Amino acid sequence: MTASPAPLNAPHFIGIGGAGMSGLAKILALRGAQVSGSDAKESTVVLALRQLGAEVHIGHAAEHVPAGASAIVVSSAIREDNPEIAEARRRGLPIVHRSDALAALMEGRRALAVAGTHGKTTTTSMLAVSLTALGLDPSFAIGGDLNEPGSNAHHGTGEIFVAEADESDRSFQKYTPEVAIVLNVELDHHANYASMDEIYESFEAFADRIVPGGALVVDVDHAGAAELASRVAGRAFDIVTVGEAEGADFRIVKIAPRGMTSEVTLALPTGDELTFTVNVPGRHYAHNAVAALAAGVRLGVPAAELAPALSSYQGVRRRLQLKGESAGVQVIDSYAHHPTEIAADLQAIREAAGEGRVVVVFQPHLFSRTRELGLEMGQALALADQVVVLDIYPAREDPIPGITSEIVIEAARAAGTDVQGAHSLAAVPEIVAGMSKPGDLVLTMGAGDVTFLGPEILSRLDTLA
Template sequence: MADGSDGVAQAADGLAERALPDVLTRAHLIGIGGAGMSGIARILLARGAAVSGSDAKESRAFLTLRAQGARIAIGQRAENIEQLTEPPTAVIVSTAIKDSNPELVAARERGIPVLHRAQALAKLMEGYQVACIAGTHGKTSTTSMLTVALQHCRLDPSFAIGGDLNESGANAHHGTGSVFVAEADESDGSFLVYSPRVAVVTNIEPDHLDHHGTAEAYSAVFDEFVDRIEPGGALIVCADDEPAAELGRRAESRGVRVRRYGRSATGELDAQVLDYQPKTDDGGVVRVRLGDQELDVTVAVPGEHMAYNSVAALLAGVELQAPADQLAEGLAAFGGVRRRFEFKGRSQDVRVYDDYAHHPTEVAAQLRAVRQAAGSGRVVVVFQPHLYSRTRTFAAEFAEALGLADEVVVLDVFGAREEPEPGVSGNLIAERITGATVHYEPAFDRAATLAAQLVRPGDVLVTMGAGDVTQLGPEILRELDARSATGTPTTGG
């Protein structure tokens, strides 16, 4: 691949290149309430497409989509397609949609093209300068940071993220600028349809083995992703993460231009982390050397891992020819992402947060950040394992990570797309935890009451996991408010 970067200002030659692809003029999205699907629907609507869709239940995303003109049905039936005034030009699905889905069956019977959501997003990216953020951990936060930083530079990027930005409450946007920023999901290999100009890989650690099968196959898919980088583009890797650093070395040997960030890795770094200082309140400040320039980047969310994400976003923004000092100002304005250490409220001097961490490394990193935020208070975590296969594979690692808390409530497994496995439950993790007081609570409806009984003033409680554990934060706050109203002291379990 050739060296160099044409820059944001030279990226696109007019709106004609970004006309809505014919196949997407009338799109029907099965599972339209999902994080990825609702984002695609937002962009389609903004670009003038007729959008319909369905989902199993109501979602808060539907308010905006319906207001923008989407036709959404609750419940998935063949009639949702058959009764449309005009047949869809495409039906869009995610990996979670099974072949037996009645709407998918109806679409195929009628010869309607079926696109995976990543294929639809790739078509929407045509004519843009694309930045894709990948990696086992941190891609949602890094994608969000880069988006907010570019917005601060007044570049108005289009974006598609696996979570809602706290600033706008949106997970996607059709911008007026020439850049499209997207979270690139490796879980099912679907990111292999993208052709980014800038690709970031934050780290690589075995995950999603239910799809990839082996750690080796999981790692190999990132090499395939790197081969999708367009000529003249660049790969950005964390040099402190050895698998990502090795990916960079392999890419470089194939002629890919590689840029690196980190603290203590050997070799030349394009963005070097000189120091990180946590703040007494949430967040911290990371000092970065960028060529001959040194910058202090304020990060509003706690944890050194978040500081590293901000440096990845900074380097990606510079690669897109945005000014480093303005990017740093934008990063300081980043207020977080929904479900990434999201503050839910305070009651009886107990702060309650919600977090999406669902891999042992993520859990450990986030609990270290929670410890920083807790100060002299205790750390209480309500953890819901996600997927039976992940629970079985990483039970010991989850237990070690959760041992960083003071009190742990382990719920039963949120199976999502998987069927239950005999002998695999939340207790597989709970019985292995040491260093913390552990409570295994398989009854979801009792979890909020238990958590409210365990905390005491000064504690930080975080609900954690990729499933419906996110519902518990408000319930716990209501329990604490009710205890306060009746004069019941909060003294811990």
């Protein structure tokens, strides 16, 4: 696979509708490139790219690669037997990984890269929104949409480029940020990492890419991030710490829940205190906001200006996104799929629910993740009052014999949760509507197509109202 610099004046993206790929395609189109691509299905993202002038085909075929294509851009999810990759090789076209393309786009900008096992999309989004609100017009590339399809990327006129840095396939080691954030470090992505030692080595390699004199922002309340900070101490960049721990450079003094928001009081390195609102509930989102603030300050944005600008952040699609309310029941969508994320979102929703119950529709994501973390997923789901567990969403993986969602169901049941399985998405709206009561909060949770159930649940609740 060719690393940049490769000619990106006429790139062809395989899987152009994906969260990360579509953002790069959008930025290149806005920079004047002749963008083409293919995707498995039509979507609002594909439509938005076509409106920018991209030529997008549905399905994968050799003839979809234009005669004038300068390079083929792929992600780690694209299989080697894809016919468009075969065509590119036949024609001798450079095959560029998504991370190399993103690295090329960041060249000449003050890059800020956000990494961590959880919270990357939210924190990157917070920075994109707040810096934009301050008139700095940053470029950004995010692994999710800011509430509207196609809002995952922007080609700005400012000097800052904010990017989500993905550790899942080690591709974040391609970037050279001025400031990097590491929110947390945990074992995940079991197809690519066999141990925590491998995870730490990968994050260390990412940190070593920080430009000399730059900064690494770490949340020291998370053991893995604190361990990383100790491993890279004394290198050619500064370490800036955030968290509730005593001695943190940006120390969180108080997080006060306010329904579906939080009020955060922060002690700055100067000794001053400031208070601002985070418009997403939960302690982990407050930590994300403080990490974003610390990184922005390191880039020269005054904390007194950045804090209120962070309050303009209204959320990301699928990150505790309110889908609607019917019959006194609120339906919220959550992307959480790792046990730590599941527990964090459920704790946040539990606070917001008050006297209401929390009902979860959970879809395990990936056979490999369920094999390694299915027990912990079920234990995390014990924070809910009632749970419906769907079959595993395979994404890019083939089934693993003996690995099913029953692993999660049995663990949740052993933890004392009222849980049942559902093998069909179509059956879920009826199940959930039958168990929900006014005042309840219903979460559709997981990284797969469980997200499409929210409107269907609301529709079924409407018929019962």
